[in-house]
Amino acid sequence: MTPDMTVIITGILVAVSCGLIGLFLILRQNAMLGDAISHSILPGLVLAFLITGSRNVLPMFIGAGVVGVLTAFITETISKTERVYKDAALGIVFTTLFAIGVILVSIFTGEIDLDQECVLYGEITYVHWDRLIMFGLDIGPRAPVILAAILIIDILFIFLFFKQLKITSFDPQFADSLMISSKKWHYILMIFVSMTVVASFESVGAILVIAMLILPGATSFLLTTKLLPMLLLSALFGTLSALGGYYCASLLDTSISSSIAVFGGIIFFIIFLIKSVVRTN
Amino acid sequence: MELWDLTIRFFSMADANVRYVIFGSMLLGGAAGGLGTFAFLQRRSLVGDTVAHAALPGVAIAFLLTGEKNLLIILSGALFTSWIGVVLVNYIISRSKLKLDTALGIVLSVFFGIGIVLLSIIQKSGSGSQSGLDKFLFGQAAAISKNDVILLAIVGTALLAIMTSLYPKFKIIVFDPLFASASGLKTNFLQFLLSTLIVISVIIGLQAVGVVLMAALLFTPAAAARQWTDNLSKMIMLASVFGAASGILGAYISFLAPKFPTGPWIVIVVSFIFVTSILFAPKRGVISKMRLHLNNQRKTNREHILKALYKSGQKLNDWSKTYSISEIANFWSFAESKLKYGIRQLTRQGMMESINGRYKLTDIGISEGARVLRLHRLWELYLSKYLELPEDHLHRDAEDMEHIITPEIEARLVKLLDNPQYDPHNQEIPYTDGKVKS
Numbered sequence: 001m002t003p004d005m006t007v008i009i010t011g012i013l014v015a016v017s018c019g020l021i022g023l024f025l026i027l028r029q030n031a032m033l034g035d036a037i038s039h040s041i042l043p044g045l046v047l048a049f050l051i052t053g054s055r056n057v058l059p060m061f062i063g064a065g066v067v068g069v070l071t072a073f074i075t076e077t078i079s080k081t082e083r084v085y086k087d088a089a090l091g092i093v094f095t096t097l098f099a100i101g102v103i104l105v106s107i108f109t110g111e112i113d114l115d116q117e118c119v120l121y122g123e124i125t126y127v128h129w130d131r132l133i134m135f136g137l138d139i140g141p142r143a144p145v146i147l148a149a150i151l152i153i154d155i156l157f158i159f160l161f162f163k164q165l166k167i168t169s170f171d172p173q174f175a176d177s178l179m180i181s182s183k184k185w186h187y188i189l190m191i192f193v194s195m196t197v198v199a200s201f202e203s204v205g206a207i208l209v210i211a212m213l214i215l216p217g218a219t220s221f222l223l224t225t226k227l228l229p230m231l232l233l234s235a236l237f238g239t240l241s242a243l244g245g246y247y248c249a250s251l252l253d254t255s256i257s258s259s260i261a262v263f264g265g266i267i268f269f270i271i272f273l274i275k276s277v278v279r280t281n
Numbered sequence: 282m283e284l285w286d287l288t289i290r291f292f293s294m295a296d297a298n299v300r301y302v303i304f305g306s307m308l309l310g311g312a313a314g315g316l317g318t319f320a321f322l323q324r325r326s327l328v329g330d331t332v333a334h335a336a337l338p339g340v341a342i343a344f345l346l347t348g349e350k351n352l353l354i355i356l357s358g359a360l361f362t363s364w365i366g367v368v369l370v371n372y373i374i375s376r377s378k379l380k381l382d383t384a385l386g387i388v389l390s391v392f393f394g395i396g397i398v399l400l401s402i403i404q405k406s407g408s409g410s411q412s413g414l415d416k417f418l419f420g421q422a423a424a425i426s427k428n429d430v431i432l433l434a435i436v437g438t439a440l441l442a443i444m445t446s447l448y449p450k451f452k453i454i455v456f457d458p459l460f461a462s463a464s465g466l467k468t469n470f471l472q473f474l475l476s477t478l479i480v481i482s483v484i485i486g487l488q489a490v491g492v493v494l495m496a497a498l499l500f501t502p503a504a505a506a507r508q509w510t511d512n513l514s515k516m517i518m519l520a521s522v523f524g525a526a527s528g529i530l531g532a533y534i535s536f537l538a539p540k541f542p543t544g545p546w547i548v549i550v551v552s553f554i555f556v557t558s559i560l561f562a563p564k565r566g567v568i569s570k571m572r573l574h575l576n577n578q579r580k581t582n583r584e585h586i587l588k589a590l591y592k593s594g595q596k597l598n599d600w601s602k603t604y605s606i607s608e609i610a611n612f613w614s615f616a617e618s619k620l621k622y623g624i625r626q627l628t629r630q631g632m633m634e635s636i637n638g639r640y641k642l643t644d645i646g647i648s649e650g651a652r653v654l655r656l657h658r659l660w661e662l663y664l665s666k667y668l669e670l671p672e673d674h675l676h677r678d679a680e681d682m683e684h685i686i687t688p689e690i691e692a693r694l695v696k697l698l699d700n701p702q703y704d705p706h707n708q709e710i711p712y713t714d715g716k717v718k719s
Binding site: 026029030031032034035078081083084085087088089090091092095096098099100102103106107116117120121207208210211213214215218221222249252253254255257258259260261262264265268272275276 | 321324325326327329330373376377378379380382383385386387389390391393394395396397398401402405415418419493494496497500501503504507508540541542544545546548549552555559565567
């Protein structure tokens, strides 16, 4: 596999896995939670680096999962005091955690494999040379291998619990009346969002993760009301964003992650405008 | 020692540069904190996050067009794209079934992406001096110069003046938009103006806090101020003070450690103020609520002891009998530590007295015990007579209510039930002095 191929495949894997899981955030009218978690997992990631002294996959995922659920939980707790609305509570939690993360990064630069800019827009260009070594074996480029595993896990999760996810997303009250706890599924979903985010985060940075959590899902949401086609379209738009973004970035010689994000936005606005024109006619 | 020297140098403001940084940080923190209060109350806190991120392409475009780092030009560029961002968010919501949160996420990620694309083009094409633009990501308060402070001061004062003069109108829009339009206010225009003021307050903070974290300076001071007051003007003032204080402290920390970005430190300070507020604010803080809860539990515990001793005295018709701790514990399966604590409090309040390590009720204690039992039985009677609950459903509810019923409600119950003598279980309801009655 050529280095360029690795970058493209990494981009597609990020876009599809984030696009699938992010759709549920949009359906729950909780899209900014994706933004929040993409920021707040940073201290978890840094601490996992610092404690284990390596970039082991397992501590990284545990750290991310914990911080992700914690973000949702603290937000819930603060808004329960009834003096802070939920949106502000979410904002306070993620800006605080992200600030802590950035400070940790700036203090321990050199000891860990991250810097302030990389946190935002990643180093996807170099993914090919960052290898995943397990049991002394070079399994392949680290980012796409991990991302492929996460994508499979995400798809399995959505496939196995399709009914629960669907009902708690579209009609939480009805779900509760059927004894399917919408709250429990909210937290379970947070675990999967966090895992997906952390897998993408190191290689592509926060910006692309946020963009792919929201844009493909929002675009497909404009086109259909059925969950399964929505998921498939989301994956399709994610893939198109990755391909188009990569192509534009190599034309302009600029940040690949950000180009993919922007291309996802272009697809959204094209569909959005077509829909508006069709509706007004 | 060195830390101390630096601290003195910072807060004595002997150094002109330090002065600019302090005034600048204070102004922008105060403006953002005050105006952020409106966004907070309108549940549009996260709009600030999108506004701040959407400023980045403007910063880059202004630089690309003019080729210099003039703050006024750069902030104008930022204002322009941020404002487009806000318009787009509203457009997306009004023209599709997408909701605010999704629209915010879309604009935030796309605009920020465009900003990074432009920034990396600038960095790759130009000389080293241009890389200063990346300071707009996480902020660098130390970069505030004398000219910047003049700009900040003019803009800050203007924001404050407009906010103060339109305060009554903004207040109505925030709390009752329907009433506002019914009473003939131009709500759309005022809302637009308010949003613009908030956008400007975000923009002037970018230099010190950075696009990524600027939003925190809008909603966190407001959330902290909300813990202390229910009054809007006080809340705005408090939020401004919190914002200004975090600005200064953030600048101070960045003065001590100049190689770190300022934004994250300012956020840490303002979040610390928030946590302190939510914990310690009087009446509604977490700690004073816990204390209130604890006091209620203790009162309930004391009243249970009084009631148990009163019932025993009534049964034996002997009010001078003393009881040991374990005897009292048997009446009500009290936990021993709680029982001892309750007895200590009751003794101090003069409701119980101790005789050779054994305890009995005083006269005040007897009438208190009678009161608790009376309320219990009155409530049982009320439930049975007016809600027609079966006999076995009465007790538990009365167990709760006996601690809550006020003298006024008691008087009304007595009147409503026509001075009843017996409860539904045919037990006597003790009035004023149980001793004589029984």
